[in-house]
Amino acid sequence: MEFRQLGKSGLHVPVLCFGTGTFGGSTDFFKAWGSTDVAEARELIDLCMDAGVNFFDTADVYSAGHSEEILGAAIAHLPRESVLISTKATFPFGEGPNNQGSSRAHLTKQIHGSLKRLGTDYIDVFHMHGFDANTPMEETLSTLDDFVRQGKIRYIACSNFSGWQLQRSLDISAQYGWARYAAHQVYYSLVGRDYEHELMPLGIAEGVGALVWSPLGWGRLTGKIRRGQPPAEGSRAKEGTAGGPVVEDEYLYTVVDALDAVAGETGKSVPQVALNWLLRKPTISSLIIGARNAEQLKANLAAASFTLSTEQVQKLDQASERPVPYPYWHQRQFGQLNPAPPSYR
Template identity: 55%
Template structure:
C-alpha cells in the first residue's frame, strides 16, 4: 500500500481507505449495503491494517450513527494505528438542530461522533453537504474551535459544488480559519463529471479527493452485461434511483473495455476500475466498501501494480463524455492549451 498526502496538508493517507456504510446495517438504505457487526468489522480492520490500509471513513447518517459505534469498537485497543474519518451535516432527525452545519450542530455533532467512536479526537471531519442556510464563516469558526480544542485534526467537505467549496476556501484564507484539505466526491469510469470543475479547483487550491463509489454504485463489478438482466442479488434492483444515473450504453462500453484489459493484466474488472482512479490528478484515497473479507481482499488487489499508458488511454477514450451544461466555457477553454494546459489527455 502506498501513501499520499491528503491535498496540500501534511497528513499521509493510504491510497485505499475503507468505507463503513456496510457497518451495522440499520434502515432501508443501509440494510441493503450490509450488516457488518463488531466481530466482523474487527476482522476487516485486521485485514486492512495487515495490508497497510489505515484510514476508515464513516458518517453520522450511516445506520443512524450505529456504523460509527461499530467502527469505534472494531479499532478499540489500536486507536494509534488508524486514522478515523467521519462526516456530519445531513439530516439525522426532524428537530430544528438536526440538520446543517451551524455552529451548534457542528459542535454537538462532533461530540456525539466522538462518543460513538469512543475516541478523544477525529483525524478528519468532513461537512457532508453544503448548508445554504448557514454562513460559511460560522461553519469554519466552529471547525476552528474543534481543531484548537484538539478534538479534530483536519477538516474537509463532501459533495460540494465548485462555487461552494471555493467560497469556503476563500473565507478560510481571509479569516485564517482551517481550510478544507479534502473533498469527498463521487468519481468513477462511468461518472467523470468531477473532472470538469472540481478537479481543476482541487489542483489549484491543494484540495485532495477521497473518492466514494468508485465502482459506479455497484455497476462496475463485472456482473452486469450487455443484453442480460441485472444479477438477482444486485442492490441496483432496490437502490438504483438513489445513486448517480448511468446510461446503459456507456456502462456496457466501459465494462467491455474493462473486461479486455482485466484479461490482459490478470486482474478483475473492479480492480482495473479502481486502479484507473488511482492514476487521476488530485486523488488522495479511493474509498472501497466490503460486505465481507472476500470483498475486501478483492478490493485490496487493486493496488501494487499499474496499468500501462496505452491501457489508461483506452479507458479514458471509452468513458469520455462531453462536458455537462454549461459546456461551452469548458470546451472553449480546452482549445487554448497555452493558457489552460489539459490535466490529462482527452480523446
C-alpha cells in the same frame, strides 16, 4: 501500501480507505448496504491493517450512528495512533430544524456525539457531508476551526460541494487564518467523470485532495454487468440508489468492454482495473472501498498492488469519455488558452 498526502496538508493516508457504511444495518436504507456486526467488523479491520490500510471512513447518519459505534468497538484493540478515522456531519440526525445542517449548534452536538460513539477523544478527518446553503460559511468554518484548536479534530474536509462552494470556503479560511479543507470527498468513477470538469482543476490549483466514494460507479463496475448480461430490473446496479445517477446501458457496456480488455491484459479483475484507473488520476489521495465480507475486501485491497500502463489508462479514458457541459466544451476549443490538467500521475 502506498501512502499519499491528503491534499497539501501534512497528513499522509493510504491510497485505499475502508468505508464502513455496511456496519450496523439498523435502518431500512442502510440494511440494503449491509449489517456487519462488531465481530465481523473487527475481522475486516484486521485484514485492512495487515494490508497497510489504516484509514476508516464513517458518518453520523450511517445507520443512525450505529456505524460509528461498531467502528469504535472494532478498533478498540488497536493503538489509537495506529488508525486514521474519518467521519462526517450535516445531514438530518433526529427531528427538528436544528438537528441538521452545518450550523454551530448542529456541528457542536454532532462532533461531541461522534467522539462518544467512536470512543475516541479526537477525529483525524472531519467532513461536512454536504453543503448547507442556510448557514453562513463563516459560521461553519469558525466552528470547525475552534474544534481543530481544541485538538478534537485534526483535519477538516468537505463532501459533495460544487466548485464555487469549495473555492469560497477556501478563500474565507485564508482570510481569517482558519483551518482549511484539506480534502474533498467526491463521487468519481469510470462511469461518472463529472469531477474532472471543475473540481479536479480546483483541487490541483488549491491543493485539495480527493477522497473518492463509490469508485465502482454504484456497483456497475463490479464485473457482474456486461453486454448480454444486464442487471435485473429494479436492482441497485440498474437504477442506483438514493438519487444515484442513471447510466445508459450502451455507454456502460462500452466501458465494461474496455475494462474486460484491460483485465485480460493484466490478469486482474474488472473492479481492480476500475479502481487502479482512478489511482492514476491527479488529486486522488484515497479511494473509499467497501466490502461485506473478507473475500470482497481482499479482492478490493489488491487493486493497489499494480499500476496500469499509460496506454491502458488511455484505452479506458477513451471508452468512458462523455460530452462536457458549458463552458468547458467552449474552452476546449482553445486548448492553448485553457490547457487540460495533467491526465495521469
